[in-house]
Amino acid sequence: MDTPPLSGSESESDDSLVTDRELQDAFSRGLLKPGLNVVLEGPKKAVNDVNGLKQCLAEFKRDLEWVERLDVTLGPVPEIGGSEAPTPQNKDQKAVDPEDDFQREMNFYRQAQAAVLAVLPRLHQLKVPTKRPTDYFAEMAKSDLQMQKIRQKLQTKQAAMEKSEKAKQLRALRKYGKKVQTEVLQKRQQEKAHMMSAIKKYQKGFSDKLDFLEGDQKPLAQGKKAGAKGQQMKKGPSAKRRYKNQKFGFGGKKKGSKWNTRESYDDVSSFRAKTAHGRGLKRPGKKGSNVSEPRCLGEEQAQPPRPTSNPPLSLLFCSSSPSGRRQVAV
Known part of the structure; x- marks a missing residue:
């Protein structure tokens, strides 16, 4: 037989009944105090029971020899480039970065190497074999x-x-x-x-x-530098030049010695009117013999040029007329 669903008032009454029962149980246990409904439990305090811990340790502790335990606590061997052994003082200085895979793996390798170097002589003293037989097969924890x-x-x-x-x-x-x-x-x-x-x-x-x-144009700063250098150069000759002048003497200014000056321009003592403007000695002979005859361009190559002191006045072109006469054009 199906039970009818509970109304809202009935469900609220059930919740209140459950709550009242919990309060009654808390009151019977003495958890209720004036002004409070329920006393909240505080965080648990950690108890350092040294005697209890020592007792637990004594129950499973066994005093065995080192050969049975084979435990060593060592730091890594020094690096190849360094000669200083690891000490507690420089341990923090040479801390290994856990994010660097190569450095971390190398630190593991060096620590294992230090343990092997310290344990092997001790095992030899105890006459414990450290080498496997030739026919012994054992696979490593991680394969090659x-x-x-x-x-x-x-x-x-x-x-x-x-x-x-x-x-x-x-x-x-x-x-x-x-x-x-x-x-x-x-x-x-x-x-x-x-x-x-x-x-x-x-x-x-x-x-x-x-x-x-x-x-x-050069920047202003470079111009200032260049100007400063120029001023330094204009101050005088270099130390090497001054030393040579002191040793051998100064022969006088050579640069610009052939430039025209007012005195050289006014000096006409070396002027000769007869030889000026190409008027040299003429060849003796007929008057006007120095003037070259007009010739055609074709004849100029055929006939050798006559020696003359004056250059040709103009270039002439020749052409033949129907009557057989040559015409000269300047």
Whole structure:
């Protein structure tokens, strides 16, 4: 027989009954106090029971010899490049980075190597064999194939890290190159705008300077440096030159000694009117014999030129007429 569903008031009464029962149980146990319904339990306190711990340790502790235990506590051997042994003082300085796989694995290897170097002589003293028989077969915990996979994985990871670092450097260089290129382009645009403004001023007559035709001008700082160097050079000759002048003497200024001066221009003592303007001694003979006869271009190659002191006055062209006479054209 199906029971009818409970109404809202009945369900609330059931909840209240359960709550009242819980309160009665808490009151009977003495958990209720004036002003509180339920006393909350605080966090448990950790008890350091030293005697109990020692008693538990004594129950399973066995005083066995070292051969049965084979336990050693050692640090890693010194690195190949370093001669200092690991000590508690420098332990923190040479802490191993757990994120570096190579460093972590190498630290394990060095620690195992230190344990082997310390234990082998002790086992030999106790006459415990440390080498396997020739016919003994035992597989390692990790096979060579597994170790080879681990090695390849570590190498791949290291190569990826190096590649990532190189990519970061290349990106930084590209950013720097783009920055430099942008600065150069901006500088060129500024120079071009300055030149165009100077040209417009010159065309309109506002300026009579033609400095923009000299090309790229050096920066002000470089100009100052160059000017300072020029001033240093103009102060006088170098120390080497002064030493040579003191030792051998100064022979006088040589540079510009053949330049025209006012005195040399006014000096006409070496002027000869007879030989001036190519008027030298003429060849004796008929008057006007020095004047060359007009010839045609074709005849000029056939006949050898006559010696004359004066150059030909003009170039003549010849042509033959129907009557057989030659016509000369200047």
